Amino acid sequence: MNTEISEIESDTPETPPEETEIKEIKPENDQPRRGGSALSFFAFIFSLAALAGAGWMWWQDQASTGQEEQRMFAEIQRLESSDNELSLKLSQIRDELNSLAAGDVGAEFEAMQKRMEADRSKMDKVEQAINEQLALSRSLQAAADSMHGRLAAAEAAVTGMSTRELDAGGELDIAEVDYLLRLANERLKLFSDPAAADQALEVADMHLAALDNPMYLGVRQDIAAARRDLASVNIPDYMEITSRLESIQEEIASLPFHGAAPVTADFEQVAGDGWWEKVKGVFSGLVTVRRSTEEENKRISLQDKDFIRQRVWLQLEIAHLSLMRRDQQAFRNSLRRVQESLSTWFDADDNSYQTVQQGIDDLMAIEVKVDVPDITAPWSTLRLLRATQIRSEPAPAPAPQQQAPEE
Numbered sequence: 001m002n003t004e005i006s007e008i009e010s011d012t013p014e015t016p017p018e019e020t021e022i023k024e025i026k027p028e029n030d031q032p033r034r035g036g037s038a039l040s041f042f043a044f045i046f047s048l049a050a051l052a053g054a055g056w057m058w059w060q061d062q063a064s065t066g067q068e069e070q071r072m073f074a075e076i077q078r079l080e081s082s083d084n085e086l087s088l089k090l091s092q093i094r095d096e097l098n099s100l101a102a103g104d105v106g107a108e109f110e111a112m113q114k115r116m117e118a119d120r121s122k123m124d125k126v127e128q129a130i131n132e133q134l135a136l137s138r139s140l141q142a143a144a145d146s147m148h149g150r151l152a153a154a155e156a157a158v159t160g161m162s163t164r165e166l167d168a169g170g171e172l173d174i175a176e177v178d179y180l181l182r183l184a185n186e187r188l189k190l191f192s193d194p195a196a197a198d199q200a201l202e203v204a205d206m207h208l209a210a211l212d213n214p215m216y217l218g219v220r221q222d223i224a225a226a227r228r229d230l231a232s233v234n235i236p237d238y239m240e241i242t243s244r245l246e247s248i249q250e251e252i253a254s255l256p257f258h259g260a261a262p263v264t265a266d267f268e269q270v271a272g273d274g275w276w277e278k279v280k281g282v283f284s285g286l287v288t289v290r291r292s293t294e295e296e297n298k299r300i301s302l303q304d305k306d307f308i309r310q311r312v313w314l315q316l317e318i319a320h321l322s323l324m325r326r327d328q329q330a331f332r333n334s335l336r337r338v339q340e341s342l343s344t345w346f347d348a349d350d351n352s353y354q355t356v357q358q359g360i361d362d363l364m365a366i367e368v369k370v371d372v373p374d375i376t377a378p379w380s381t382l383r384l385l386r387a388t389q390i391r392s393e394p395a396p397a398p399a400p401q402q403q404a405p406e407e
Helices: 002-011 031-101 105-161 168-191 194-211 214-231 238-252 275-284 302-325 328-345 351-364 377-392
Strands: none
Touching (some): 168 194, 168 214, 168 377, 214 377, 238 302, 238 351, 302 328, 328 351
C-alpha cells in the first residue's frame, strides 16, 4: 500500500505537498461487516424458499389447469358427438318426412303390414312348435311312467327269484287274488259300484299280505293307489233316483189340466205289475182312430187327456232308460220334455204340479254319468309277475329211459 502511494507521488512531482497528502485508511472495526453478511445470507435463504414455494404453486396451477383443459376438451367432444347424432337423426326424420310428402305413405303402410304378417306367421310357427314340444313331453312322461311300472315289475320278479318257490297252496291264493282283482274291475265298469270294487281290492290286499312275499309289493302298492282313487269317486244312488222317477210317474195320474178340477184317471193300471206290464199298458192306448169336428177340437176329451198323461209317462220312462245307460244328455233332454208337456197342458197353480216340477228340477241337477278311475293296474302287474314266474321256473328234467331187459 505504501509502495503504491510512493509511486503515485513519483509520477506527479509538480503537485504541492498539501494536496498530495494521502492518509492511509485503516478499518476501525470488522464486527459490523460480519453481522451484515449473516443477514444477507438469511435473506438469500428466505428468498430461495419463497421462490421454491412460488415455483411449486405455479406447478400446481399448471397441473390443475391441464386437468381442467382435459375435462373441457372431453366435454366438447361429447357435445360434438351428441350434436352429430342429433344431426343424423334430424336428417333421417327429414328424409322420412320428405318420403311421406312425396306420396310413399301407402307403400310404407303396405310394408308395415307385410312385416306384421311375417311376425304373425313366425309367432304361429313358434306356438305350433311349443304345442309339439308339449305333446312330445306328455308322450315322454307317459313312456317314463310305463317304464317305471315295468322296472317295478322287473324288480319284483328279481326279488321273487331269490325267494322261496310257490307251493300249491300259494298258487291257489294267487289265483284267488287274480279273480278278486278282475271282479273289482267288473263291478266298477259294468255296475258302477265303487263300494263293491273297493271291498274286492281290500280282500285281495289281505291275501297278498298273508303270503308275505316281497315279490308282490308292487301289486299291493297299485291296490293302495286304486283304493285312493275309488275313495274320491262320488257316484249317485241310482236306486233312489229310480224311485223318485216312479213317484213322479204316479203323480202324473192326478195332475189337473188347465181349467179343470183334479181327476183320478185309471192310470195305475198302466203302471201296475212290473216294467213289462207298464210298457204294454202304455202302448195299448197310444193309437186311437176317431173323427172329430172343429168344436170338439177346441176342448180336450178324456181320451186326449189319457193320451197326454201316457205321453208324459213315456217321457219319464225314457229318462229311466237313459239313467240305466248313464246317458247324461238324454236323461236331461227327456226331463226337459216332461217339463214342457207339464207346463203346456197342466194347471201350474196346483200343489201337486209344483211338487212334480220341483222333483224334476232336482233330478236335472244330478250328474248320472260319473267318470270312474282306471283300477286295472294291480291286475296287470299281477299277470306280468305270474308270467315272469312261469318263465323263470326251470324246465322239468327228462325222465330216465328204462333199459330193455336182457334176454
